[in-house]
Amino acid sequence: PFTRIGKTEVLCFSYILGFSRRQYIDFTTNRTFFTLIRRHQDAFHYYEGVPKQCLYDGEKTVLLRWEAGRPVYNPAFIAFITHYHCKPIVVRRPETKGKIEAPFQYVEKNLLNARTFQDLDDLKATAQWWLRDKSDKHVHETTHRPPLELFMEQERSALQPLPLHDYDSSEVALRVCSIDGFLDFETNRYSVPYEYGADILTLKATEQEVFIYSPEIEVVAHHERLPQGAGKTSEKPEHRTSKKIRYGLEPVRDAFLALGNHADPFLSGLKATYPRNAGFHARFILHLKETYYADDINMAFHHAQRYQAFDAKAIERILLAKAKPRTLESIRNEQARKELEKTLPRIEQRPLDEYCTLLYREEKEDGKDSEHPGADSDPGQNLPQHLEAS
Known part of the structure; x- marks a missing residue:
């Protein structure tokens, strides 16, 4: 438990490089898909590069299921990880899984053991100090070298460069604005001007901010993002120009x-x-x-x-x-389908008579026209019964 805010469930994210054993960690209060990809981005920036492949132990945010002995990956995660040209690999061998799980034991015994923290921010700040002054400099029991030293000598040059722009990890959702001018998101409420009451608005949330767009896709509200599950309200005075309108x-x-x-x-x-x-x-x-x-x-x-x-x-x-x-999600899917249809070429079905004519001409070229009297007349006439157009 934290000394200032009491007991709180906290999860540890760990990313470790396989050659140098250099590790990056961070702590969060949830394990959502968006949290996962944001921590990946933090790790890539910490290393100033991206590995060519990454091993996972089968978590649902990465792997949907196994089918016929092959992995079926989460399409949303594939869209993210391929943006960085990194190949995901789900491991099943116990020997390989140990490389993934061992760093958590090291964090528990070396960082967390016998230490107290005021809150999550204090824990995260201590973790950054620990990475810089302890984890990077200790002699690893497998490589017998400090991870940072081995990383700088041989592994850093093997990493792929970061892309020019990071993958957009924003969460986008549709919400019906309440009559009193609020949108609900993660048990919190965010205000918008009263005139958007009962409208379907688009909400875009980054890790620190929340943007709300009108049906015409204009920003109508901007808030600092509240902690998930806090049950709090963020209300801007400029959204409340008149009390009577409520x-x-x-x-x-x-x-x-x-x-x-x-x-x-x-x-x-x-x-x-x-x-x-x-x-x-x-x-x-x-x-x-x-x-x-x-x-x-x-x-x-x-x-x-x-x-x-x-x-x-x-x-x-x-x-x-x-x-x-x-669901509101179906609205977004329907809009995407209509936009896709605009970009696709229009395909019109041919009249069935054209296929009958084509088949008749092929038979004529094969020397079978003797079976069909009147071959020089309109090919739509005197067709064999099984080729008559309907």
């Missing part, structure tokens, strides 16, 4: 009417049925955009009007019965 129907009227042509008459019925709580029902319906397409919600309005069911729960029941739920 409540009632008026702040969400435009977003509600944008759902489709049936939204306006449904809203009129909603106000007549719930003159004091129409805003609550409108907000509830707008939150359904996170699960259903706007077109489906619009058709639910039309169905509800036929039965005078002016109620948010009625819309939810209609959608459950008649619409297919979708």
